[in-house]
Amino acid sequence: MSPRHTTRRLQRLAAAAITAAALVAVAPSAEAAHPGAPCTTPQLKDGWYGDNRARLQQLIDRHARCNPYRPTRAKPVAVFDWDNTVVKNDVGDATMFWLLRNSKIRQPARGDWSTTSRFLTPAAAKALAEACAPLARPGTPLPTGTPAGAGCADEVHAVYATAATRTGAAAFTGWDHRTMEPGYAWLAQLMQGWTARDIRRFAAAARTENLAAPVGATQQVGTGRATGWVRYYDQQKDLVNSLRRAGFDVWISSASPQPVVEVWAQGVGIDAGRVIGIRNTTTRAGTYTPHLKGCGSVPDGADTMITYIDGKRCWINQEVFGVRGPAAEKVQPAARRQVFAAGDSDTDISFLRDATGLRLAVNRNKNELMCRAYDNSDGKWIVNPMFIEPKPHRSSPYPCSTTGYVDHDGTPGPVRRDDTTVIPDQTDTVF
Structure with missing residues (x-):
């Protein structure tokens, strides 16, 4: 063998030795590769009532990625309602009040308020038109944050918050009480003319204000006062974080508008792709229309199926588990349902009942x-x-x-x- 060939052979052997040493250095040990290898399951912090922390910890321990059987199965799913479940108070309310204070609600087409909701009563449409029509051209923002627009702000606030006009006339009629709450939907519908990016910007501003305000603070909306603060629940932030670290696929399902919840969910580490809120249809330019996306057998624009009671079940089945068509409205086999669910209201009851492992009810009577x-x-x-x-x-x-x-x-x-x-x-x- 020539000296040149001997040198090349020695170089190849040296390189192979270096590569082998590197692989030994980075490869997991036999113990680490073994299904029974040490693995740390997140431990929940204190602050829960009775034995709730222990029950939740048992759920995490049973389904966590540290359990030897977990690597061969799909991630267990956990679904949380948002308002008054993960946070104290309502982020939809916080956004509505911000929109009114900052004059971001637009005059509807032709000044006809009945175009903002198919469930709005003639009495409510008339009251809103009388209070708001003279203030702005159709499609342009109403000056609800100014003294001149205070009456309009008061009427919108009354219809939204009480489902009645300032004179007490019913504001909505004719909806399915298990799939729709027209007041909740109306907030999303009043976002017409803005883009999702605009609404996220508005929601972020409202979030900053409401987190900075002291507990118990109120704010002026029109001529009245409204709740002016929101707080994340530390225990729920810890639970969401622990579930995620344990390998759960954690989702938020809320009857507040989609971009609003997206902004707030970032505060507990949930990205937009794991948020299901009320979703508007959009124009080709990307601006919101006053119509809503449908689920199951309900087409886009029908405006009769939002993330509310049975509607939450539909949207979770559709977005989380990939069930399409009318089947999404039905209870699915246990393998295609969430293991854990948390909520605070009757609006959450269907998706809570679907949970196969544990259901947390935050008591709001x-x-x-x-x-x-x-x-x-x-x-x-x-x-x-x-x-x-x-x-x-x-x-x-x-x-x-x-x-x-x-x-x-x-x-x-x-x-x-x-x-x-x-x-x-x-x-x-x-x-």
């Missing part, structure tokens, strides 16, 4: 939610007081056996279990 949570017929419910300014003890039982349930047409009735038996009235015990 809501009838159907608390009837089902306290009945706890399958042992998967836990109840926690609100983490900031909890509701006091409700002295009278929840009317589960008579009027705790609201049907599609708004008729009250008894709350029934899956086997159709009636839940008896329940006593408030967690407060």
Whole structure:
């Protein structure tokens, strides 16, 4: 062998030795590669009622990526409502009040307020037109943040907050009470003419103000006062973070507008792709229309299916689990449902009931939610007081056996279990 060939052979052997040494240095040890290797499961912080922390920790331990069987299965899904579940107070309200104070709501087409919601009553459309029509041309912002526009701001605020005009006339009629809340939807519909980027900017400004304001603060809206502060719940931030670190696929489902919740969800580490809020249809230019995207059997623009009670089930099935068409409106097999769910209101009841592992009810004294949570017929419910300014003890039982349930047409009735038996009235015990 020539000296040149010997040199090349030695160089190749040296390079191979270096490569092998590097691989040994970076390769996981046999222990680390073994399914039973050490793995740290997140531990929840204190601040929970009773044994709720222990129950939640058991759920995390059972489904965490550290469990040897987890690598061979899909991520377990957890879904949280947002307003008054992850935060104290309502980010939709905070945004509406900011829009009114900063004159960002536009005069509707032809000054006809009935175009802003198919459920708006003639009385409400007339009251809004009388208060707002003289103030701006169609399509341009109304001066609701000025003294001249205070009456318009008051009328919009009344319809939004009380579902009635300032004179007490009903503002909405004819909606399905299990798939739609027209007041919630109306906020998104009043964002017409703006882009999602605009709304995120508005929501970010409102977020900054509401987080900076002291607890209990109010703000002037029109000639009246409205809630002026929001806070993240530390316990829920910790729970969301722990679930994510444990390998859960964590989602937010809210009946506030999509871009608004996107902005707030960043504060707990949830990106826009894991947020499901009320979604507008858009023009070719990307501006919002007063119409909404549909789900299941409901087409875009029908404006009858938002993220509300049964509508939340549909949107979760569609966006999280990929179920399309009318099937999205139905309860799915256990393997295609969330393991954990958290909510605070009757608006959350369907997606909470769908959770297969554990369901957290934040107690705001809501009838159907608390009837089902306290009945706890399958042992998967836990109840926690609100983490900031909890509701006091409700002295009278929840009317589960008579009027705790609201049907599609708004008729009250008894709350029934899956086997159709009636839940008896329940006593408030967690407060």
